[in-house]
Amino acid sequence: MKERKIIPCEDADLLAKLYQSVQEVHHQLIPNVFKSFDYEAFRDLLQDLLGAETHHFFVAWQKQPCGFIHLKEIELSDTPLMVSQRRLEIEALSVENAYQKQGVGEALLTHAADFAREKQFATLTLNFWAKNQVADFYQRNGFQVERYRASKIL
Numbered sequence: 001m002k003e004r005k006i007i008p009c010e011d012a013d014l015l016a017k018l019y020q021s022v023q024e025v026h027h028q029l030i031p032n033v034f035k036s037f038d039y040e041a042f043r044d045l046l047q048d049l050l051g052a053e054t055h056h057f058f059v060a061w062q063k064q065p066c067g068f069i070h071l072k073e074i075e076l077s078d079t080p081l082m083v084s085q086r087r088l089e090i091e092a093l094s095v096e097n098a099y100q101k102q103g104v105g106e107a108l109l110t111h112a113a114d115f116a117r118e119k120q121f122a123t124l125t126l127n128f129w130a131k132n133q134v135a136d137f138y139q140r141n142g143f144q145v146e147r148y149r150a151s152k153i154l
Contacts, residue, residue, distance in 0.1 A: 004104065006111045009059040009068065010050050016043040018059065018068045022094045058111055060095070060104050067095035069108040071115065074125075088116040090126035109141050 009015060016039055023042065026034040049055040054073040059065050070091040078084040090112060095104045116124045126143065128134050135145075 004060060004062045004066075004107060006058050006060050006107060009057045012043045012047040012050060014059065014065060015046045015050075015057055015068060015070075018065060018094060018096075019046070019070075019092065021096070022092050055091075056115065058108065058115075060099075060108055062099065062104075065096070066099035067093070067104045067108055069093045069112055071112055073119075073121070085123075086121060087123040087125050088112070088119065088121040090124065093126075105137060106141060 019042055020037050020039070023034065023037040027036050046057075049070075050057070056071040056073075058069050058071075060067040070093075072089045072091045074085070074087050074089050076082070076085040090109075093105065093108055095108075113124055126138065128138070139145075
């Protein structure tokens with residue numbers, strides 16, 4: 001097995017390049033929601049997020065960057081309807097095409113779960129679009145569907 005490491009990343013340029021494939025897939029699947037990829041705009045957005053204590057970025061390396069995961073801390077206060085929640089959400093996960101089906105995605109998910117436990121989050125969550133064919137991957141890695149959301153274009 002090739003040596004792989006997953007390290008924190010604070011390089012907005014690198015993250016923007018890695019995010020490109022995620023944005024392009026989303027734009028192709030749902031163009032009425034997602035814009036086409038704009039490198040400079042993404043880099044600027046990521047630079048802002050890198051300064052936030054609630055966002056965490058990790059990059060998988062195998063001699064070069066081969067994937068990344070973006071995690072966001074979410075804390076919701078107790079309300080009359082729901083109990084307080086503290087969870088770590090996977091905002092994005094992507095593996096470069098040349099490295100897919102080599103365990104990189106699973107390694108990033110494992111790293112996210114370890115990071116969540118280390119920060120004492122009881123839950124690791126994620127969202128994905130129904131048109132994105134990733135449900136099997138997440139279910140194989142222990143994620144269970146908890147809710148459905150539907151929309152109607154008017």
